[in-house]
Amino acid sequence: MSVNDNGTLVKVDAATKYFKRGSEEIHVLEKLDMQVPEGEFLALMGPSGSGKSTLLNLIGGLDRPTSGSVTVAGERIDRLSRQKLAAWRARHVGLVFQFYNLLPVLTAERNVELPLLLTHLSRAERKKHVDAALDVVGLSHRKTHYPKTLSGGEQQRVGIARGIVSDPTLLLADEPTGDLDRKSGDEVLDLLKALNKDHNKTIIMVTHDPHAALRSTRTLYLNEGKLSTEPAE
Numbered sequence: 001m002s003v004n005d006n007g008t009l010v011k012v013d014a015a016t017k018y019f020k021r022g023s024e025e026i027h028v029l030e031k032l033d034m035q036v037p038e039g040e041f042l043a044l045m046g047p048s049g050s051g052k053s054t055l056l057n058l059i060g061g062l063d064r065p066t067s068g069s070v071t072v073a074g075e076r077i078d079r080l081s082r083q084k085l086a087a088w089r090a091r092h093v094g095l096v097f098q099f100y101n102l103l104p105v106l107t108a109e110r111n112v113e114l115p116l117l118l119t120h121l122s123r124a125e126r127k128k129h130v131d132a133a134l135d136v137v138g139l140s141h142r143k144t145h146y147p148k149t150l151s152g153g154e155q156q157r158v159g160i161a162r163g164i165v166s167d168p169t170l171l172l173a174d175e176p177t178g179d180l181d182r183k184s185g186d187e188v189l190d191l192l193k194a195l196n197k198d199h200n201k202t203i204i205m206v207t208h209d210p211h212a213a214l215r216s217t218r219t220l221y222l223n224e225g226k227l228s229t230e231p232a233e
Helices: 052-059 082-092 108-118 123-136 152-164 182-199
Strands: 008-021 024-037 041-045 067-072 093-096 170-174 202-206 218-223 226-228
Touching (some): 024 202, 041 052, 041 182, 152 182
Antiparallel strands (some): 218 226
């Protein structure tokens, strides 16, 4: 992993993103600049359609900017080929989704193992990583259970274990508490906070919930394709 001299892990420089709908261009991000230091827990807030998930996808290498650059851990990921980008993403990025995205036919431990199938780890090494990740999220005792037998909070904790199982450089969470009740949501937020504080994980979280954003070390607001330190009036 590489960071800049000032500790910057993520640097987005003049990133613009638009989509074409027929002859119309839908502009989502406009020459956006952002820096995220290593070890930060950043919350991204803003109205629906403001481009929060698009920005998260650019940082995670799931999409490319129309123009501008995205550098993560010293790598210009917007320049990588599709194959190299997939390999980079498998090593550096953990993803946590609002609706968990667990496969119902797999147990918790098998769902957590999925990202490791893209690596060269042996079966024994994969098991060691899976056991460690489930232990971190407090679900070792539920590892042989299927998603339908787990609560929503437990399913999201499995999702977080899957996100951290490869010890990624960066953990990206898109509305991780959006489908949970307050108690379960608070448990997930406590876990993310612990991962940031105790394990020094750099986390970028998209959320609509000001209560969730309070757990972060910094909050930025995205509106009409631009970032601000204050919400739009």
